[in-house]
Amino acid sequence: MKLLRYGPKGKEKPGLLDANGKIRDLSKHVDDVAGKVLSPASLKKLAKLDPAKLPAVRGNPRIGPCVGSIGKFLCIGLNYADHAAESGLAVPPEPVLFMKAISAVCGPNDNVEIPRKSKKTDWEVELGVVIGTEAKYVSEKEAMNYVAGFCVINDVSEREFQIERAGQWDKGKGCDTFGPIGPWLVTKDEVKDFNNLNMWLEVNGKRYQNGSTKTMVYKVPFLVSYLSQFMSLQPGDVISTGTPPGVGMGQKPNPIYLKAGQTMRLGIAGLGEQQQKTVAAK
Template identity: 65%
Template sequence: MKLVRFGEPGAEKPGMIDHNGDLRDLSEQVDDISGAILSDASLDVLRTMDQMKLPLVEGNPRLGPCVGDVGKFMCIGLNFSDHAAETGAAIPEHPILFMKATSAINGPNDDVIMPRGSTQTDWEVELGVVIGTACKYVSEEDALDYVAGYCICNDVSERHFQTKLTGQWTKGKSCDTFGPTGPWLVTRDEVGDPQNLSMWLDVNGQRMQTGNTSTMIFTVAQCISHLSQMFTLHPGDVISTGTPPGVGMGMKPDPVYLKAGDVMELGIDKLGQQRQEVRADG
């Protein structure tokens, strides 16, 4: 299934993409696409419905973030071997975790707004993992059983804020609009192996990132298992699992960063595409 949230920011409704690619309204079945309906049992109920009998949504409404009421937005840093190489970083011994503020979460096609003083806003296409069932102390072998589905995340980053303002990476990762998520949540049964998904990102029509989740240092299962040893993962939590090479910071001979008016387009196999225009804030 492809589950979506559509409508104006803060007033999104739950929806589903039917077999014909049309948007159907799920408002009479569920309150929201959030942790409360992401268990296997709840998703099975949605699967049994006749999609074609659900109300058809006319027009072209805005798509919101594909998961509502996210409790934790976790990100794994330097998790692609070829991306670590382009940044000159050592291969980590364990998954590098940083948190992205949930207030950064944005619709997949909403504008990305560079904060005041930004000079190094960068792009990062990433595979997002959405937890469906609460888990703690899970093994790698069982970890994927706790996944509701997958989505695209653009881990937009302000590199000066991230690396030059004393503190942790969170400063450069959590600016408003820096977490486009969606366009839809694709349930795990439709995705299959999360370690064999091609991914790409263009800026102004020029291909910047090309990669595949097969080059992850730590697999999705390893990331889930590792994090669950330290704290509970709750339904609706999102893990953004790292980016392939081609980020602006890694460009040679000089880094290349976003500017107002730029357009990012990005996609992952089976998960759709995003498009964001870049604007300056005030």
């Protein structure tokens, strides 16, 4: 299934994308694509619905973040060997963990704000993992039992704030609109090989990132297990698993950063596409 949320910001309704690419309303069956709705039993129940019998959504509504009421937005840094190399950094001996503020979450096609005083706002296409069942001290072998599905994430980053302003990475990662999520939450049964998904990102039509999850250092089951050793993972928590090479900071001979008025377009095979316009923060 491809689950989604549509409508004005803060008033999104739950939906399902049918085989013809049409949005179907799930409001009579679930309140939101969030929390317990992401459990295996709930997803199994939704999968039995006939999309053709669900109300079709008219027009072209805004698509919101594909998960509602996110509790934790967990991110893994330097998790692609080729991206670590372009950054001039060694692959870490354990996953690097940081968090984005929940206020960074936005829809996949919403505007991305360039923060005030920003000099180095950058892009990162990433595979998102959505937790469906509480996970605490789970093994790598069992880890996928706790995953509801996958999505596209743009881990927008302000590199000066992140690297040059002292302290942790969070300052450069959690700015408003720095976490576009979606368009769909694709349930794991539809993602046959999450270790080999092509992923890409363009700015103003020029492709900068063109990679694959196959170069991920720490794979999804390991990450879910690893994170669950430090904190319980709750239904609706989102894990952003790292980016392949081609970020602005890594461009040669000189880095390239985002400015207001540009368009980012990105996607992952089978998980859909995002498109954001950059605007100056007010």
